[in-house]
Amino acid sequence: MSEFIFLYRRPPTPNLSPKQLEERMHRWRAWFDKLEKGGHLLKLGQPLADAGGCVVRDAKGTVTDGPYAETKDIVIGYSIIAAKDLAEAVRLTEGWPAFDEGGVLEVRPVLKM
Amino acid sequence: MEPDGPFSRRESARLVSVLTRVFGVENLSLAEDVAQETLASAFEAWSYGGVPAHYSALLTASAKNRAIDVLRRERTARKFAPELTRFIESEWTLRPVVDDMFQPGALEDDELRMMFSCCHPRLHEEAQVPLILNILCGFHVDEIAAAFLASAAAIHKRLARGKKVLAGSIRLFDLKAHDFVERLSAVQRALYLLFNEGYHGASAEAVVRGDLCRQAMRLGGMLVAHGPSSIPSTKALASLMCLNAARLPARTDTAGDLKGLFDQDRSRWGPQLIAEGVELLADSAAGDELSAYHVEARIAALHATAPDARETPWGEIVDLYDVLMRIAPSPVVALNRAVALAQHQGAAPGLAALRSIRDKERLAGYPFYPAALGELELRLGHAVAALRHFEEAHRLARNAAERRFIEQRIAACD
Numbered sequence: 012m013s014e015f016i017f018l019y020r021r022p023p024t025p026n027l028s029p030k031q032l033e034e035r036m037h038r039w040r041a042w043f044d045k046l047e048k049g050g051h052l053l054k055l056g057q058p059l060a061d062a063g064g065c066v067v068r069d070a071k072g073t074v075t076d077g078p079y080a081e082t083k084d085i086v087i088g089y090s091i092i093a094a095k096d097l098a099e100a101v102r103l104t105e106g107w108p109a110f111d112e113g114g115v116l117e118v119r120p121v122l123k124m
Numbered sequence: 125m126e127p128d129g130p131f132s133r134r135e136s137a138r139l140v141s142v143l144t145r146v147f148g149v150e151n152l153s154l155a156e157d158v159a160q161e162t163l164a165s166a167f168e169a170w171s172y173g174g175v176p177a178h179y180s181a182l183l184t185a186s187a188k189n190r191a192i193d194v195l196r197r198e199r200t201a202r203k204f205a206p207e208l209t210r211f212i213e214s215e216w217t218l219r220p221v222v223d224d225m226f227q228p229g230a231l232e233d234d235e236l237r238m239m240f241s242c243c244h245p246r247l248h249e250e251a252q253v254p255l256i257l258n259i260l261c262g263f264h265v266d267e268i269a270a271a272f273l274a275s276a277a278a279i280h281k282r283l284a285r286g287k288k289v290l291a292g293s294i295r296l297f298d299l300k301a302h303d304f305v306e307r308l309s310a311v312q313r314a315l316y317l318l319f320n321e322g323y324h325g326a327s328a329e330a331v332v333r334g335d336l337c338r339q340a341m342r343l344g345g346m347l348v349a350h351g352p353s354s355i356p357s358t359k360a361l362a363s364l365m366c367l368n369a370a371r372l373p374a375r376t377d378t379a380g381d382l383k384g385l386f387d388q389d390r391s392r393w394g395p396q397l398i399a400e401g402v403e404l405l406a407d408s409a410a411g412d413e414l415s416a417y418h419v420e421a422r423i424a425a426l427h428a429t430a431p432d433a434r435e436t437p438w439g440e441i442v443d444l445y446d447v448l449m450r451i452a453p454s455p456v457v458a459l460n461r462a463v464a465l466a467q468h469q470g471a472a473p474g475l476a477a478l479r480s481i482r483d484k485e486r487l488a489g490y491p492f493y494p495a496a497l498g499e500l501e502l503r504l505g506h507a508v509a510a511l512r513h514f515e516e517a518h519r520l521a522r523n524a525a526e527r528r529f530i531e532q533r534i535a536a537c538d
Contacts, residue, residue, distance in 0.1 A: 026160075029132035029262035032167040039171035058168045088172070 014053060014121040015092045015100040019107075020084035021114035023061060038108035046092065051103055056090035084115050091121070133339065135180060136163060136262035139187045141234035141296075146191050146225050148205035149241070150291045156259075158194060162187045188226045192219060205295070233299060235260065236350055239343060240297035243310035246289050252314045253321065254279055255286035261339040271336055273326040273522065299352065308353050312361050312417070315340045315347075319365050323372065326522040330376050337372060341365045348404075359408035360417035366401030367424035370394040382529040386433045398428045416452035419444050438468035455486045463496055471503040491520035495530060502537060511537040 027035070046052040065074045087109075094100035097120065104116045139162055143155035166183055176182060195204065195212045204212060208225075211217040224230075242255040257263040257271075265283065269276040297307065321327075322336030344362045347353040374392040377383055405421050423444050430436040445461035458481040466474020478497055487493040498513030514534045521527040 026264070027164070028264035028267055029136040029163055030130045030267070031264075032163055033130045033132040036167040036171045036175075040174060043172070055172055058172055060165065087168070 012093045013096060013100075014123070015094055015097075016119050016121055017056075017090045017092050017100075017104070018086055018117035018119065019088045019090075019109060019114065020117060021087050021109045021112055022084055024112055035108060042106055042108055043090075045106070046090075046103060049103075051093050052090065053093045054091035056088060058088040059086060061085055061087060084113070087114075131179075132163060132167070133262040134342065135183050136160075137235055137238070137260040138180075138231055139163070139183060140259055141238040142184075142226060142231050143187060143191060144238065145230075145234050145296055146205060146208065146222060147194070148203070148208070149293055149295055151202065151204065152287055152291050154194065154202075158187065158190050162190055184226055184231070188222060192222050195222070232346075232350075234296065236346060236353070237296040237299060239346070240299070240304075240307050240311055241290055241293065242286070243307060243314050244286075244289050244293060245307075245310065247286055249314060249317055251282045251286040251289075252310070253317050254282050255290070256314055256318060256343070257336075257339070258283055260343060270329075271325070271327050271332050272321065299350075304352065305355075308347075308355070308358070311347065311353075312358060315344050316361060316364075316417070319344075319368070323368055330380065334372060337365070337369050341369060356408045356411045356413050357415035357417055359404050360415055360421045363401045363404035363408055364417050364421035364424055366397045366404060367421060367428045370397035370401065370428055376525065380525060381532075382525045384529075385427065390432065393428065401425060401428065414447075414451070416448060419448045419451070423448075433467070436467070438464055442468050455481055455483045456490070458482070458484075459487065459490075459493055459496060466500055466503075471500040475500040475504070489520060491517045491522065491526055491530065493517075494520065495533065498533060498537075502533075507537045 043052065043055065065076055067074050092100060092103060094103060097118065100118050100120075104118065107114070107116050109116070136159055139159035140155055143158050144152055147155050147158075162183060166179070166186060170176070170179075195208075195218060196215075199212045203209070208221065211221040239256065239260055242259060243252050247255070254268050254272075257268050258265075263271070265276050265280050268274075268283075269279045272279065301307070319337055319340035322333045322338075322340065325333065325336070327333055341362070344358070344365055347358045348362050370393050371388065373394065374388040374390065375383060377389075383389075401421070402425055405418075405425055408418060408421070423441055426437055426441055426444075441464045442461060445457060445464055448457050449461065459478065462474050462477035462481065465477050475497070478493075478500065481487070484493070494513040494516040498510045498517060501507075501513060502510035511534065514530055514537065518527060518530045518534065521530055
């Protein structure tokens with residue numbers, strides 16, 4: 012078994028109605044449940060706030076507002092996944108709810124000695 | 125699914141209402157934005173960990189903190205609620221005052237006050253109902269437009285006008301105001317229309333219809349629970365909504381086709397809602413007020429408790445429609461009366477009653493008027509005349525389910 016980090020990226024989605032927000036939450040829950048039942052969810056991870064952060068640009072402490080205005084798909088959360096190999100990890104992304112909202116899911120192997 | 129529908133609707137209403145009181149009605153859109161941010165980040169977090177048991181308290185706490193941040197940030201740039209202005213200038217008073225405004229008892233009153241505010245006399249009912257759906261049920265413009273088969277632009281315009289009136293009203297409606305009873309009757313009327321939009325409305329989607337009916341019932345339930353608004357006519361309205369909602373699941377069959385009252389599978393009517401409706405109706409009999417809601421609820425109760433169409437007390441129903449024609453006459457009431465009369469005395473008198481409806485031109489766009497004419501002609505064996513009416517009804521049908529329903533009647537003319 013190898014470890015992968017799933018980095019969830021999605022453009023901002025302003026103006027969803029309460030019902031749409033609630034339904035979106037249920038879709039994420041269902042997707043996480045599926046991963047968990049398959050024994051693939053090593054760490055559920057956390058969502059990240061899309062405002063209130065910053066980017067430190069250099070050792071002098073130059074700071075710019077984050078997240079990155081120039082990228083449309085900012086990281087909105089992460090999880091740690093167990094999969095046999097990259098191919099399986101990619102298969103596990105199936106049904107990720109944010110694909111429908113223009114999201115992209117970055118799959119990165121965790122480097123081990 | 126909870127009986128009230130998605131819980132986010134209720135929570136959104138609660139947050140927008142309290143935040144509007146905190147910021148003042150002229151800052152309604154700021155209140156809506158803060159409520160939206162609160163819900164969006166909570167649902168983002170709960171996508172991972174699940175909805176905690178005390179979600180409502182968490183949302184309140186989160187909205188309160190955001191409100192304090194906003195007040196701090198914008199205290200010089202904006203004008204806030206008059207009762208707040210002198211407290212937000214100092215950090216010493218800001219938090220305790222806002223804490224007080226978020227106390228549980230105050231929150232419920234805020235929602236009621238918002239409901240009464242949306243029924244401002246300067247607003248037409250056509251603006252009040254979308255406003256209630258938007259602010260107190262969390263429906264966005266597109267969702268309202270879909271439910272009403274209206275254009276998003278038209279709904280947007282009605283909402284903008286409604287919010288302008290609301291923002292100009294200095295503060296939320298005072299539940300102890302001298303015009304409370306007057307305003308209450310406007311609120312009842314708006315909830316009645318909201319329910320009917322779900323029950324009879326043009327939207328083809330059963331899910332949407334059920335959602336509208338449930339929201340009207342939830343808000344009606346708040347009126348019943350609040351002492352001063354819990355008058356007989358409020359209970360009669362709540363009873364009417366329960367009794368009609370009980371029949372909602374049987375209005376469409378498993379294929380999504382509309383079913384007339386006579387062809388509905390009565391085992392699919394909800395016994396619990398019927399019982400609740402009958403009890404509310406009994407409660408509503410206190411006092412000597414006889415509202416249109418009382419009469420309509422009584423009619424609905426007779427239908428809901430009859431074993432089938434044949435054993436329905438049609439004579440009594442015709443009498444009740446006569447009463448309704450006296451206190452709240454309308455061509456639709458006259459149409460329903462004629463249909464009941466046809467059951468009671470036969471198709472010919474029913475047809476005569478349909479033809480002699482005053483203002484029947486107001487039914488010109490309503491498919492169920494020609495459909496009723498067709499039905500009674502058919503019963504009298506006049507297939508050619510019946511077909512002509514059904515074709516007219518087909519032309520007026522507002523969605524696929526209505527069209528399929530009328531196509532079946534056209535087929536019956538052969």
